[in-house]
Amino acid sequence: MVSGMLVWERPEPPDRPVPAPLSRERIVRAAIQLADADGLDAVSLRKVATALDVRPMRLYGYIASKEELLDLMVDAAYAEIRPVGDGWREVLRSLAEATRHAAHEHEWLADLLGGRPQLGPHALATGETVVAALDGIDVDAIMPVVGAVNAYVIGAVRREIAERRAERATGMDEKRWQASLGPYLKRAFATGRFPALATVVRDAAHLDADHTFRMGLDFLLDGIEARISR
Amino acid sequence: MVSGMLVWERPEPPDRPVPAPLSRERIVRAAIQLADADGLDAVSLRKVATALDVRPMRLYGYIASKEELLDLMVDAAYAEIRPVGDGWREVLRSLAEATRHAAHEHEWLADLLGGRPQLGPHALATGETVVAALDGIDVDAIMPVVGAVNAYVIGAVRREIAERRAERATGMDEKRWQASLGPYLKRAFATGRFPALATVVRDAAHLDADHTFRMGLDFLLDGIEARISR
DNA sequence: TACTGAAAGATACACTGTATCGAATCGATG
């Protein structure tokens, strides 16, 4: 018996999210939500299952391992990376900026990018768009060029996100960051073992993340342009 | 009583590695050994402790968390990254090659590079060497230039190691790799959704990893050279 | 209706990083 009350007085059970038919898409969406909110460490099969009102082992009907789930997450992120523009240079720049933008919205992407070969449909579609925009170029140069831009973006985005996290970890604002890391570096430089580094850190203008990213990207695109039109 | 035998007949106990005084260096060396042998997932505080004939919690006298251990591992790897050469271009190229070389010897480095800011003494020393070699250059350009090269290296190395692992996972040799991934891509291309990609994969020369890395690096260094001497 | 196959899910296992707390050690003091 459910309770002492008669049916008439007893409230209906709270309508749990009806165990909607599962799908990879729903699973991946739930995982991404968790990762967006609390980082990649917050993505566990148990938590994903709970979010979907399902028992953990159920997920193994849709994925073979957690790694596959991460692959699906990355491919879902690639769905948002849609390079546009006229000419190879604009498209490559757009690819870079769009990837960076995606990593800003999904910081966990920085942890995953480049970690495994990306062969999902959306990643392939992104590749297709980019390669199609380079059709004037020597066919043997296309993959190296795209690969180089991708490599730069992956590395740059990783470092940028890593720095952002470190700042956040020391207390959210730049003041505390300076107060926490500054002294350490001060002491390190005070040893006199890193004179050149100390000079640069002291004297050079400190570019913000946007400019730093674009500057490195310009180096690369300039170099590509020089080799391509030769 | 230890056993029924008299001392005289009883063999001495096998000389366990004497619980030598612990140190960060010993801990890190043990962790690196594990990671070199079986990958980063094989590095657990319990396994490291066991390798040192010590109980796990003992390690927390030397490190505050596993993350710190990973930081120490990366810094230890930086000790092997010693760029050399005459002139900024050679030194930057050397930095890139040395980093790549280190990641080849310690594949786990690819998982860690760029994941957190590197401020250990060896990483700073590497930075010092590089920055010192760029002293002719506009001080405001130095950090962006070094950062761009580092970003490229991190991304390129990650992708290279990821590919290497994927190949290994399908059965060690290139034949099986072609047999496993080839058909998948064949089918993907057969859908006609990636015509440009398919054309390039079919027609282009496939560079080996060394050439691919150097080609991308040359793009970048060329672009840097153009901006610097201006 | 009985039986068989497949699907679903609870349970279990081996392992993780690390908080906690009791025991042991050591220095200082009566």
Next chain:
DNA sequence: CATCGATTCGATACAGTGTATCTTTCAGTA
């Protein structure tokens, strides 16, 4: 020298992980 207090150390415990296994359930067929 004895005793006490503080400090260090490490065994135990906890809450979590990915996933193998095995039991249960149920649909479809004979």
